[in-house]
Amino acid sequence: MKRINRDLKEEIRDYWSKRSETFDLAFGHAIAAGPELDAWAAAVKQALGPQPRRVLELACGTGEVTGVLLGLGHEVTALDFSEAMLTVARRKHAGHKKVRFILADAESTMEDEASYEAIICRHLVWTLTEPEQAFSDWRRILRPGGLLLIFDGDWARPTLMGRAASLVIHVIDLLVGADPHHGGMSDRHAAIMAQLPFGGGLTTKRLVPMLADAGFADIELSSQWTIAVAQRKHATLRNKLRTLIYRRFILSCRKSGEAAGSLRPHVDRRHG
Ligand SMILES: C[S@@+](CC[C@H](N)C(=O)[O-])C[C@H]1O[C@@H](n2cnc3c(N)ncnc32)[C@H](O)[C@@H]1O
Numbered sequence: 380m381k382r383i384n385r386d387l388k389e390e391i392r393d394y395w396s397k398r399s400e401t402f403d404l405a406f407g408h409a410i411a412a413g414p415e416l417d418a419w420a421a422a423v424k425q426a427l428g429p430q431p432r433r434v435l436e437l438a439c440g441t442g443e444v445t446g447v448l449l450g451l452g453h454e455v456t457a458l459d460f461s462e463a464m465l466t467v468a469r470r471k472h473a474g475h476k477k478v479r480f481i482l483a484d485a486e487s488t489m490e491d492e493a494s495y496e497a498i499i500c501r502h503l504v505w506t507l508t509e510p511e512q513a514f515s516d517w518r519r520i521l522r523p524g525g526l527l528l529i530f531d532g533d534w535a536r537p538t539l540m541g542r543a544a545s546l547v548i549h550v551i552d553l554l555v556g557a558d559p560h561h562g563g564m565s566d567r568h569a570a571i572m573a574q575l576p577f578g579g580g581l582t583t584k585r586l587v588p589m590l591a592d593a594g595f596a597d598i599e600l601s602s603q604w605t606i607a608v609a610q611r612k613h614a615t616l617r618n619k620l621r622t623l624i625y626r627r628f629i630l631s632c633r634k635s636g637e638a639a640g641s642l643r644p645h646v647d648r649r650h651g
Contacts, residue, residue: 396463404560406618410443418609419447426528426631432496437485438503442468458483486513490520501530505581514593521634532627535580541624596635603627
């Protein structure tokens with residue numbers, strides 16, 4: 380069983396490593412200066428507050444969210460298990476005094492206990508192979524009351540509007556040719572998805588009780604609507620449509636002082 384899991388992780392790492400040099404070219408990955416960056420910064424600031432914090436960014440990829448955190452003055456440890464991704468991120472933030480990059484597994488970070496005030500990740504949770512183990516590790520390395528901030532989505536099931544948007548994108552692709560940076564390596568992506576715990580879809584309905592069991596409280600949910608609105612401002616029609624396909628969410632919660640498994644989730648739905 381362990382062997383299968385290790386093989387899956389290697390496959391995931393290799394998949395992202397191969398996408399590292401072109402990752403930023405696919406819409407929704409690079410965060411454009413202007414309205415989009417402002418929307419990301421506002422969402423992060425709302426959760427983390429105005430004070431600079433000691434933050435661990437999990438699965439930093441090419442360092443786009445790292446840039447948002449550094450722009451807000453935080454002291455960032457940015458972690459990824461793909462050396463190729465880290466190479467792109469290091470290049471982007473070369474010389475910045477408040478960031479250190481580490482090569483590590485986000486599911487077992489090996490960081491010191493209670494060493495971070497906040498943990499943030501974008502588009503990592505859906506690809507975890509052992510989410511329970513990861514959540515318990517994240518709780519361990521957070522200070523009491525520390526914040527976990529997750530940006531993610533249900534990438535397996537398009538919304539009703541999303542299905543219509545995908546159809547229109549398909550028609551545009553037929554008319555003008557497919558976007559070379561979208562849908563690349565899709566067979567490998569599908570094969571990985573099929574083996575993941577959240578491969579059938581990452582929903583907050585599944586995630587909230589898992590986080591509560593891992594010892595997180597004050598769970599708050601909101602949509603990424605303001606970010607999507609900002610992304611649409613300067614996007615092509617195809618990319619505008621892409622913002623409608625999947626349900627994306629922001630989840631924040633805090634390390635509780637109570638033992639794992641002893642909490643009932645209290646969910647505060649801010650909007651959506
Ligand atoms: C979809 S990309 C997101 C990158 C970045 N967070 C962003 O939003 O731009 C997924 C990233 O997660 C990393 N990753 C996946 N599983 C990981 C793990 N177990 N440990 C560390 N990094 C992981 C991949 O190497 C890749 O960089």
